[in-house]
Amino acid sequence: MREFGMKSTKRPHVVIVGAGFGGLACAQALGNTEIDVTVIDRRNHNLFQPLLYQVATAALSPADISEPIRRTLGRYDNIHVVMAEVAAVDAPTQTVILKDGGSIPFERLVLATGSTYNYFGNPDWPQHAPGLKSIHEARDIRHRLLLAFEKAERSTDEQEKRRLLTSVIIGGGPTGVEMAGAISELGRFMIAQDFRTLQADQLKVLLIEAGPRILSTFPEKLSQYASDYLAGIGVDIRLNTPVEDITAEGVQVAGEFVPASCMVWGAGVKASPAAEWLGVEPGPGGRLPVAPDLSVAGRPGIYALGDTALALGEDGKPLPALAQVAKQQGEFLGRGLKANLLSGKTIPTFHFHNRGNTAVIGRNAAIFDFGRWQLKGRLAWLLWALVHVYLLVNFEKRLLVSIQWIWRYSTRQRGARVIDEKAVSLVTPEVAAEVNRSS
Template sequence: MPEPTPLADMDRTPAPVGSAAHVVIVGAGFAGLAAAQMLGKSKVRVTIVDRRNYHLFVPLLYQVATAALSPADIAAPIRRVLAAYPNIDTVLGEVTGVDQGTRRVLLADGGYLPYDRLILATGSMYDYFGHDDWAAHAPGLKTIDNARTIRARLLKAFEQAEIEADPVRRDALLTTVVIGGGPTGVEMAGTIAELARYTLANDFRRIDPRWAKVILVEAGPRLLANFPGDLPAYATATLAGMGVELRLNTRVENIEAGVVTAGGQRIAAATIVWGAGIRAQPSAAWLGAETDRLGRIKVKPDLTVPGAAGVYALGDVAGLDQDGAALPALAQVAKQQGQHLGRSLRRLRRGKPLKDRPFRYRSRGDTAIIGRSSAVFVMGPLRLKKTLAWMMWALVHVYLLIGFDKRASVAGQWAWRYLTQERGARLIDM
């Protein structure tokens, strides 16, 4: 019987096909997946590697956290998404480094992936501004585990409040603090307020869920600071009308189990959600590349990494200025970059240099939902709010989902929730 091949120090790619160049993509988020799909059915050999076996629609994670959707509604297996492309191979693994001398991507299990071209699309993580210990008490929304943790804490707090005799402790259980006044914070605060005041309103006997307090803390002077005109003021007034307590110009000084200290005041809260800032995953260290203040790899207009031959960076891990401002960490930016680079690399042949093709981002609209029939939407000079903006928000997010089944499922659940105020994913599973 032959000896088994050792796992360590093995090439994880399939056997070469002819003289096709090999592109390795690290990360199956919006950027990595878009690049892979654009290279599908080409003569370029592609391997995409991710530590998870699914593509996650991160912009809708807050709906998992607030029991509106289940994780399966916004996640799709990478292998299934790319199954139609025979030139693409998928590897489940964790990347630990890049050896530029031998052009190898190093894996945690001791294996490696040789490459001719390398695309880093590793995404971002929440930035706790030097207080990483806060993450255990105030999770952000970057993973399914994050969303499930928040959902469990939120729903469990109502269950515990139902049997709590001490009014002070009960008030703390019914208090949620959301930190950060950007789109994530605004969406979370509004959705939690609706959950308490409508979905759970008739489900308890000893408490009234409408007693719940939602506090939104923002260090700056206004919400949705990157939105123009009167849209931030509209968001502020709408949240206030929903009963959300707004604390602007208020900095968080400390977070511990069940307590947030902000603006010199201690706030007892059973559920704390972080949405105050992000930074790039530390992929730059693999290359020794120059980064910006958010840890993003500074790339050239064609998305190449200076000083790293054959390496590109995309999405939240790439720092690129356009018209004097840094491109935002948005799904549509990442997807457009992936498509742009994929089109360029389709022409790749071993030994034949590529033409520099600068990337140009074209906004398809920036949007944030506030509550039922309330949202803001901006695209160029177009500025919408209220119901029309809410409809545009829904269309944009359904469009960006992977697969017709996900789009149909999510659209159907939103329609049902709009009519009934019901949420079908109210499970405490942690």
């Protein structure tokens, strides 16, 4: 195997796998120190996943919420970025094995590889109901939505028209709720403004949840507020309704087949295969159990954070898979590793500071849970917007997204309603011509 060359040096070497919230925060905390850092990611960009649903519903473009990793970390002379996919970790020899046959040695290893959607043993479902973990998936959903409206505009079959205008969101967590609200608002606006043969009552957005309520991690009164708001904008919520099957034509639920053109999965996640790489028994959700200092027991020099790690809060419960958890852990571990490697100090116990959990439901509607008190409605929506703009990688992205949000709020227009040529080529020439005329 070939080794990706680091400088011939006696300096400590930290390898970080994953450049999400946690991995980037850890790398930046180690930036411009006497420590060599290698960041490995299979993508060349950092992605702000909480706003992917806005790419999927044509509110933002992919470039608005993504940033090249090299640009983010380029100002740190001690950080080396490698675009590659990890295949395994050889803990005894302290080596990361890459899928292309390369290898990278480490003195300390940080696993921040995130999570993927869990389809519960149904390998055919992802092609019919993509989740929201990548730009590709968000663009795929956007294409399905926009093409469905174009096809429905030309259809003379009322039943087919209703199928094309039916979207099914599976999972009543924040992603599902955000998608359901955004699709309903997008569809009703487009029907009212841009299409001539469609009626608002033909649009159907179905939100399916296997549990007794949506947003189950929030207090019940906030969950009820979200349910009432979604119902008010035409979202049909079905609780205690597990999905039985998903096909290209629709969804089977509770013995009923619901014809639909766009299905979106948001019903559960599982961690990356980091536990498998290390030969460690995973915890719930496939997450890697870690000690209070985020180290992996029995694997000296290896740490995990973010969605990859099963870290416990002060109440003994697993910390949630949220961006703020990953970012705090990354900053903590970066500082801890710097002090440990350069000064010999012991890495202390990580303490999570909860800054609130939030979900947006629609225009002027969001919820915030701060533990002792809650917030809902327009004020929560404004706070949600401020928090998400702040969390974007740099000033340029914050400014661009803010301007677009202000414009979209004022005009209700969606500037990213673009269907690319590849997607257009999948439909009939007549529909392609109609799309080209409207673009």
